[in-house]
Every structure is written in C-alpha cells, then in structure tokens.
Amino acid sequence: SVRAEMPQEKIENPDIGRLPGEMGRSIAVDGDTMIVGAPETNLEALSDAGVARIYVRDGLGGWTFQAELVAGDAAAGDEFGGAVALSGDTAIVGAMYDDTGSNVDSGSAYVFARSGAVWTQQAKLIPAGAASSDWFGCSVSISGDTAIVGAPMDDNRGAAFVFARSGANWIQQAQLVPSDGAMDDLFAASVAISGDTAIAGASGDDDKGSSSG
Numbered sequence: 280s281v282r283a284e285m286p287q288e289k290i291e292n293p294d295i296g297r298l299p300g301e302m303g304r305s306i307a308v309d310g311d312t313m314i315v316g317a318p319e320t321n322l323e324a325l326s327d328a329g330v331a332r333i334y335v336r337d338g339l340g341g342w343t344f345q346a347e348l349v350a351g352d353a354a355a356g357d358e359f360g361g362a363v364a365l366s367g368d369t370a371i372v373g374a375m376y377d378d379t380g381s382n383v384d385s386g387s388a389y390v391f392a393r394s395g396a397v398w399t400q401q402a403k404l405i406p407a408g409a410a411s412s413d414w415f416g417c418s419v420s421i422s423g424d425t426a427i428v429g430a431p432m433d434d435n436r437g438a439a440f441v442f443a444r445s446g447a448n449w450i451q452q453a454q455l456v457p458s459d460g461a462m463d464d465l466f467a468a469s470v471a472i473s474g475d476t477a478i479a480g481a482s483g484d485d486d487k488g489s490s491s492g
Contacts, residue, residue, distance in 0.1 A: 302332070305373075309365040311336035314348075316360030316372065322353055329359030331372045333398060346398045348372060348391050359389070366421040368393035369401075373416030373428065379409045386415030388428045390449060402449040404428060406440045415440070418470045420477075425452075427477050429467030437466030439479045455479060459486075 305316035313336075318329040330349050334342040348370065350359045354377065362373035370391045377387040388404040404426070406415055410433070418429035424444035431437040439455040455477065457466055465483035472478075482492045 300330070305361060305363045307363050307365045309367060312365060313342060314363045314365050314370050316363045318358035318361040320360070322349065325353055325355040327356050327358055328353040329357055329361065329374065331360040331363050331370070333370070345396055348389075348398055350374060350377075350389055351400050351403070354378070362417060362419045364419045364421045366423055369421060370398070371419045371421045371426050371428075373419045375414040375416040377416065379405055382409055382411045382413075384412045384414065385409040386413055386417065386430060388416045388419050388426070390426065392447075401447055404442055404449055406430065406454070407451055417468060420470050420472045422472045422474055425472060427470045427472045427479075429470045429479060431465040431468040435462050436460040436464055437468065437481065439467035439470050439477065441477065457481065461485065
C-alpha cells in the first residue's frame, strides 16, 4: 500500500501588498536551511524584480523566516529568484532576465554568504562573453566553493559556466559545452554539481526525436 505523508508545514507568501510573487517557483534545502524563490515579486516600482527568502528549521517541527535576499542592483523584470541553490552558509540565486550593459536578458547570478543569521551579497556572477538573451542564471547549483550556472541560450545552443571561490572572490573556472551541441538544444537549462562532478540537462536535444532531450 502507498501511504500519503502529510506536509510538515506549508509556507506561504507573506507579502500580500506585493503579490503576485510566484513564491515557490524555485526551492532548495540544505540541512536545516531552506531557500525559496519568488521571482515575480515587485520591489516598490520595480515590477518582477524578484526576491528569495531564507527559512531555518526551528527545532519545534516548523520553519522560521530568517532573511529576504534581494539583488544589490535589482531592476524591473530581472526575475531574481527564478533559480536558487544552497550549500551550507552560501546561497546562489539566478536572475536570467538581468541586463548586462547593453546586453538585454543576458542574465546573472548572485552569491550570498551567511554570518550568524545575517546574509550578505558576496558576488555577482557574469560569464565571459555575455550576450543578449543568453539567459545565464536560468539554472544554478552550488557545492562548497564551486558553483555552476546554466545559460541555455548561449550561442543558441547552451552552455554551463563553473565558478570557484577563493576567499570572498568568485572566478570563472570553465565553460562547459557538449561535444554534439546543436541549435535549440537548451543545454544547461538544468544543472547540478556535487564535489568534482557536474551534470547539465539539454531538454531540446533531438537525438531520439524532436526535443526528446
């Protein structure tokens, strides 16, 4: 028989005045810390700028709000929080519609570090050669001092970028592309990393039929 498990807790969007927010479009958990993205949250006049919220397990069977993460250079339409990931006291948040200079929707990812209960933006990640509509930050993952960020429309094929932390600085270490990459593969639309191993999905790959993946 299959037993249905009841949820431990339901966490709802607290910002009635800022709805819609799409809280829960992205989620991640590591130990007793959880991050939840709400990429269509408005910040005053900045429509769909986006936020990410941190919750910690309170020891009583529930979860308590700890912090709201916001991009230091938040802008309308960035959709910060569309992708989130956690590793220990470090969080990474994607904003795939962020503009880099004149590059519209090139995308970016933000790294936040926790000290005690305070979260501070540590870095803004932008890949070398960023171009319009790359959607860098569509997917993110982090493991210790290494992060991977997907840009599924890079060169219309997709790429994943690996960054390594040294002190408080994050440096691009590699650009990952598949050996058989093709147009509209959407390579790196999803990514994950653990230790020295990374994986990237290509949902538009056509090897076994159109968009078989």
